[in-house]
Amino acid sequence: MSTAKRLLSGRPTKMRITSRPGEVIDRSKPVRFTWNGREKSAFEGDTIISALAASGERVFSRSFKYHRPRGILTATFHDPGCSVQVGDEPNVRGSHRLVTAGMKVTAQNVWPSLKLDVASANRAAGRFIGAGFYYKTFIKPERLWPTYEKVLQRFAPGGRVSADSPHGSYDKRYAHPDVVVAGGGPAGMAAALGAAEAGARVMLVEEEHSLGGHLRYGSETELAALAELRREVEASGAIEVLVNSAVTGRYDGNWIAILQRNLPHVTERLVKARAKVVVAAPGLIERPYVFEGNDLPGVMLSTAARRLLNLWAVAPGTRAVVLSANEEGDATAADLSDAGVHVAQVVDARRGEQVVRARGAGSLSEVELGDGSKVSCDLLVTAVGWTAPTLLLNVAGDRPVYDERAARFVPGDGLPANVLATGGIVGDGPTAALVEHGRATGRAAAERALARDGTSVTIPSLSPAPHPALYRSRTHGIVDFSEDISSKDLVSAAREGYDSVELLKRYTTATMGPAQGKLETINTVAVLAEATGRSIAETGTTVWRPPHVPVSLGALAGRVLEPVRYSPMQPWHEAHRATPIVAGQWIRPEHYGDPAREVRTVREHVGLIDVTPLGKLDLRGPDVPKLLNFLYVNKWLKLDIGSVRYGLMCGEDGVVLDDGVTGHLGEDHYLMSTTSSGADAVAHWIENWLQTTFPDWQVYMTPMTTAYASINVAGPKSRELMSRVVSDVDLSPEAFAYMQVRRGTICSVPGCVMWRIGFTGELSYELHVPAGYGLYVWESLLAAGEDLSAGVFGLEAQRIMRLEKGHLIVSQDTDGLTQGYGVGLDGLIKLDKEDFAGKQELEWQLERQGYNHLVALLPDDASVVPPEASQIVTGDRSIVGRVTSSRLSPSLGRSICLALVAPQLAETGKSVTVHLPDGTDVRAKVSEELAQFDPGGERLRA
Amino acid sequence: MILIPCPHCGDRNSSEFTYAGEVHSRPSPGDARQGPWRDYLYGKDNPAGWTEERWFHGSGCGKYLRAERHTVTNEIRATRPEVGAGASSRTRP
Amino acid sequence: MRRATRAGGAPQRYSAASLFRHGLTHEDWERVWRTVEMRRSYDAVVIGAGVHGLATAYYLASNHGMGNVAVVDKGYVGGGGSGRNTAIIRSNYLTPEGVRFYDRSTRLYENLSATLNFNVMFARRGHLTLAHTDASVRTMRWRAEVNKLEGVESEVIGPDEVKELVPFMDTSTKTRYPILGALYHPPGGIIRHDAVNWGYARAADSLGVEIHQGTEVTGISTDRGRVTGVTTSRGAISAPVVVNCTAGWASLVATMAGVRLPIITHPLQAAVTEPVKMFLHAVVVSGSLHVYVSQTDRGELVFGASTDPYASYSMRGSLEFTEELATHVLELMPSISKMRVLRQWAGLCDITPDFSPIMGVTPVDGFLVDVGWGTYGFKAGPAAGEAMAELVATGKTPESIAAFDLARFEEARLVGERGAAAVGH
C-alpha cells in the first residue's frame, strides 16, 4: 500500500515510510519523548521535528507577528518555524537537535496553545500593522506607551529561561591546525583530504551530525561517493573531524571560532583555532520562493523534502506539487514518487510555469498556478535557487558580487591569502567536480599553511551554473519567516524612503531574526531592487555578521577561570572565621568579628595584621637612587643603608598615583613597597620608564609581592613581642629607630626584612618573611604574645586607625584628578629637583592654586558618621567638597572624617555643611591636623 | 584575536599584551612649556592607517616592544624590541 | 539667511488614525525625508547624519529658524554609532556639569516621540549600576549624592533590593564578585535608537534641512583661520559654519581643518541574543565586570562591554569580546547559560582623556566640534544637538556645555568623569 493510500485510509497519522538507503535512523532503537506533554515515539537518529513529522504533526510554532501556523520549511538547523523549548532550554533548533529519551519538548511562541491561538487575531489586523507601524503610532499620549509596551512584550517570540536553571558544564580548547576546513560536504571532505595528503594538520568541521553534506540525502551514486570519501577521511591520520560543530566566525589573525556540540562531558565547547589557512566550504542554502501563502505548513523547500524522505524516512506529505527550476527539484519529484508520495503536478519554472498562491486553513490544501489552474495537495515543494552563505568570506574582507547568470551572490576577489573557498559557494558541478576542486583547494591550503612554494597546485575551475532568477511570484508573500516580514512590507518601506539595504533592514527588521539572513537576505535584496527599479547588483547585499550559528553564553564563557590570590596565612584566617573581603584578585580578612575590639588590641596591647598583598619590588643596580628620585616627588639620592623613606608618586599629569615606603637594604639594593591595589600598576610604570626612556640606567626590578608574607606588628607592646622572637637584631629604640630597616631572623626564620613604620600610628614593625614560613611566623608570634594579649586585626581596624592618624589612602582620599598638592603632603614635593614624573604639572598646579584640599572634618555631633561620599555643600546647594573617609573612632569615641574640600574651606575651624544621603544636613568643623590621634606621633616613635 | 609577533617570544595573542599606545617623546624637562607638555599628555595622531605604537608583553617576556600596526585592518607588519635584549626584530613577509 | 520653511508643506502626521486610513487605502506613505540635489552653499554644514548631527540640524531649524542647513554623511542616516549603540538612556553621572547635561537630554528624550511625531519607544526601565567592591559602593554613593543635589533620582540600594528588581541576579555572597549594592536610577531606560535617528531626520527635513547620504567629506576649506566650507565626494559646498558631529572619524575630520584632537578611537562591541520571554526589566550595568545588559521588547538581550583595549578603526568584532561578555553576564545571572548570542557588531568610539565630550569652538573660526563622545554619545544626542544649535545660531557657547570645551586640555581643566565612566552605560 502506498503511503498516500495508507494515510488517506484514515489510519493513525504515521508518515514514516519504509527503509531508505541513506537513512540515519536506527529502527532498532526506539526513543520516547513528549511533545506539549503528550508522549511521542521516535528512532535514534531522528531530530525532534523529523520524529514529530513522522507522527503526523505539521505545525510546530506560530509566527512572530501575525501568529500564523508554521511548519517545516528547510528541515535544517536554520528552519525558522521549528524552534522549540526543550526542558529549560529555549530556542532549540528542532530540525537539528536529535531526540533523546525522555526529552520534554514544548512549542514556543504560542498562547494559550499551538492549536488555539488568540493572538492570531493579529492576522486580521495585518493590513494595518505593516513594517514600521510601531513608529507611527502609540505616540500620544506618551504616558500610555509603557502600557502598550507591556502588551507588545507579551508577544515577544522565543522560549523561556528560568531563574533556577543550573549553569551547566562548558569548556574551551585552543587548537593550532594548519588548515581548518569549514564544511564537511563533498568539497570540504576532499579539501581536508587534499590538505592532509600534502602534510598539513587538518581540522574538518561539519554542522550536521555526520559528514557528507547533500550527498547524504542524494542518489545511490552520491551515497557511494560519500562512502568512499568517508572511508578516506577515517583512514587519514591527520584529519580531526568535528561533527555537529560549526565554524562560527573568523577573527583577526585567522582566529577561527568553532562551536562543538557533540561532546559527552560538556554541553558545548568553544574551540579557538589559530589556523594558518581556512577553507570555507559551507555549501549552498536553498532559498524560499515569495508568493502568497508561502509560509503555510506543507510548503517547503526541495532539500527539506529530500532530507525528510531520505535521512529520516518521513513522507513530507501525501499529495505533492513540485515547483522546480533545477535538478534538485526534479530529483525531489522523483524521490517523492519513489517513496510513494503522489506527485500531482510538477511546475517547471524553466518553462515559465509559475506558482501564484497557496491556500489552506491551518495548512496547505490547494495551490494556484500561473495559468489560473488550481491543484489540491498537502505538499508544495519549491526548488527555485540557492544562496551562498558567505559569512566567512565577508569577515575576511571579501565582498560578494552578484552573478546575474547564476542568480546568486558569489565570492568576490577580496580574499586574503589565508582564506580559500571551495564547493557550492564557489560553483556547481557533479560530485566528481566538487571533489576535484576541493582536493586541489585543500592541497593549495596546505602549501600556504606550510609556507611552501605551492606553484604546483592548479585548482580546476568551478563556476556557478546558470539558473533562472526566481525570487517572487506575482503575488506577495513572506520574505523573512522568522520576523514575519512580507514582500509587501519591504516594498512599502522602500517607497517611504528606507530604500537602501541597511535602512530597509533596520526599519523592517528583515534579516535580523534567528536565521540571520541565511534564508531571506537575497529575497530581501531582490524585492528592494524591484521596488526601487535598480538591479540586484546595484542594490548590493547586507554584511553577514558573526556568529554563523548562535552560540550559548555558556560556551562563550567556558570553564570559569577567575584567578584568586591568597596569602600564606589564609588557612589561619579561615580557621578563625575571618570575614573575607574581595580586593582585586586578593581575598583578605576584613575583620575577625569585632573591628572596634581589634583597634583596642592594637592601641592598648599588640596586634598582627596580614598585609601580604602590599606590593613589594626588589630593585637592584647602581642607578636605583636615580630611578627612585624620578618616580617619587621627594628626594632619594641620599638614603642611608638601613633606612626607609615614605614617598609619593604622581603621574605625568601630576595626579597622585601611588604611595609607599622604600628601604635601602644594602649596596645597590632596595625594597620598594606599594599599595596593594597599585602593585601591578607601579611595576608596569617602572618597567615603562626603564625600558622606554632610561634604557641606560642599570636597574633590575623584580616583583616580590608574594615572595614575602607581610605582617604588621603594631601596638605599644610590639617591641616586647619582637624581642621574644628576634635574636640577631638590636631592637632598642636607639639601634632600630623609626623609619629604619633591618634584616634578620624572626622565629628562627632567617632572611626576614623588618622595617619600623606605622600606618596605624602605633609603635610597629612591618615584617616581610619568606612566604613559605608566613603561617609559621604568624602562629609563633601569636603564641609568643599570648601573655601580652596579642591579637589580630583586619583591614577594617587598620582603616579606622589610619583615619585616626589622618593617613590618606590613594584612590579613596584622592580621585582621578587629584594632583600632588593639597593632599596634606605639600612639604614632600621637591620642585627643586631637576626632573621627576609629574614635576611640570605640579609646578603649574602650585602657580594656578584653586585646587581642593584634603582636610580632617569633625562633625559637630560626634555620634554622626557621615557616609563616605557625602557631599559638602554651600547654602545654595552647590557642591564644594565631599567626605572621602569616615568612621566612628573607638580610640576617640567620636566620628572623624577626611574630606576633599574647595580651598576656601580648607581653614582650621571652618564650619561646613555636610549633606547626608538621607537628605539631612549636619555641620562639621575643619580640624587643625589631619591626625586626630597622637598628632605629634610620639607613640609611633616610641 | 590579533596575533602579535613578539620580537622575543614569537607570535602571541594580543591578550598577553597591554596596549601602551602611540609613541610620543617626552619634552625635555628643562624647557617644557604648557602647550607642548599638554600635547605630550593628551594630544593624539589617531591615524586610520599605519601607526607605530608600544605594547607591553606582561604575560610573556615582560618587555615593551614597538609595533607597526594598521589601525583599520589590525595587520601588524613589523615589531621590534624597545631596548636591545639580544633578539632581532620580526617582519611579516 | 534663509528662514526655515516647511519643505513640502506640513509633514504627514503619524497616528493610529492615519495608520488605519493607510491600511484601508493602501496608499503609499509620504517619504520620510526628501532626496534632493545638493546645493553649492548653505548657512551651515553638519558633518555626520547620526543623532548628534541630525539633532543639531533639527534644533537649528526648529529653535532658531535656521533651515538652510545640509547634513552630509558618507554612509546612511544613523549608520554609525547612532545605529550601533545599546540605546541606554540615563543621567546618573558623577560631575554636576555631567548630571545637568544628561538630565536635560533625558528630559528631551522623554518627550521626543511627541516632539518629532515619531514613536522612539522610550521605555523607562530603571537603571542599576552594580557595585562589587567597597570602593565601588563609595563611587555609587558619590554619584547618587551628586545626582540628588542636581534633582536627579538616584539611590544606593542593597543586594536584597537588587534581587527584587532583577530576580535572575545571583546576589549571594558565594560568587567571585559578590554584589555589595547598586546605584539605582529609576529614570534610566532604553529607546529605539534607529527611530530617534529617523525621527530627527524626518523632522529636520520637514523644516527645510537637507540630508545628503552617501556624501563623504574629503576636505574642509579655511581662509585666514576661518572655515569657508567643505569639499565632498559629490562636490564642494561653501558655508560659514561647519560642525563636526562625527564619531569614530572625529580626529580625521578635524585634521582636515587643521585641528588636533585629544582623541583615541577604540572599537566598542555589542551583541544580541535570541529572544526569550521577558525576564529582565531593568537595565543592568557592572563596571567591575565590564558589562551592561538590557532586554528589548522583542525579548532579545542586548549586551555591551567596555571598549576594546587598543586603538582601532576596525568594526569586525572580536571573539574575546563575546567570551568576556558571556563570562561576566553569567557571573551575574548564571541561570541563563543556555541563551545564545545571535549577532555581534562593533562601533567606533572616540575616547578623550577625561571620558567627557568635546563641544564648542576650535582654533578655526566657524569650525565647531561635537565629538569625543566615547561610549556615552547616544544618550546625549538631544541635549548636545540643542546646545550646538544654539552655539551655531548665536555664536555664543551655552553654559550647559562650557565645561566641555576643547581648550580644557591645554589649560588642564579636565572634567572629573574619569572615575565613573569606565563602563558607564
Place this chain on the structure above:
Amino acid sequence: MPETSSTNTAGAVEVGDGPVARSPIRPLPPVRLHAGWEVSGRRSEAALQLADLSPLAKVHVRTSPTSALASFLEVGFGRSARDEGGRLVVGAGPDSWTVIGRTGTASEIVASLQAAAGAEPASVIDTTHGRALVRLTGSDARRLLEKVCAIDFDDAVTPDGATFTSSVARVVTEVVRDDLDGLPSYLLACERSSGQYLFDSLLDAGNEFTVEIDGFPEKEI
C-alpha cells in the same frame, strides 16, 4: 585567641622542631616533612598526574645575555637544560633565567651564580618562596593544557626542553616541557599567591582525563 597548634588543614605535622615551611598549595594527606617543608606523601598511579613541587629551590637571574653569567648559564631563551649539578636551568626571558634545584639548595645556587657574575651587573634572587611550582605528567597532559593555554603544544613547536611564559588559566605562568621517562611532562610556575588557584584550575580542566594528585616526588628535579 592565639593558637599554638598548626591550623593547616592537612594538620599532621606538629610545630615545635623549628620553622615549618608551607607551599601555597595545601598538601593532600599523608603529610610529611621534607627539608623543613610540609609535603604530601601520596602516591598516584593514574595516567595523568599533577604534583606540587613548590618547595624546590628557585633562583631568578637577571643579567645581560652577553654577560659572563649568561655564558655560565649556557641555556638560551626558550630552552632549558640540566647543569652538572642536576639543576634545571631555564631560559625564562631575553635577559632572565630561572634555576631550579633540590629543596633547600637556594642559597648554594645564589652563591655560585653570584660568584659567576663577578662584578658585572646582575640580579640573583632566591624566589623559592615567591613562586608556586607544579608538574603535570601524562600522555593527556597536552590535551589538558590546550584547554587553558593558547600556546601550541605540538611536539614540533614545544618539544622536550622548550620553555615559554604565557597565560595559563589566566595566570602568568612559566612553562617548561620536561619529559619524565618518555612521558610528556610540564613544569608550571606562577607567582605564589595564585598557586592554589592554578593547581585547582588544572585539576578541574583535567576532570575528563581523570587527572590525579601525586605527592612530592622522590626525584625532585
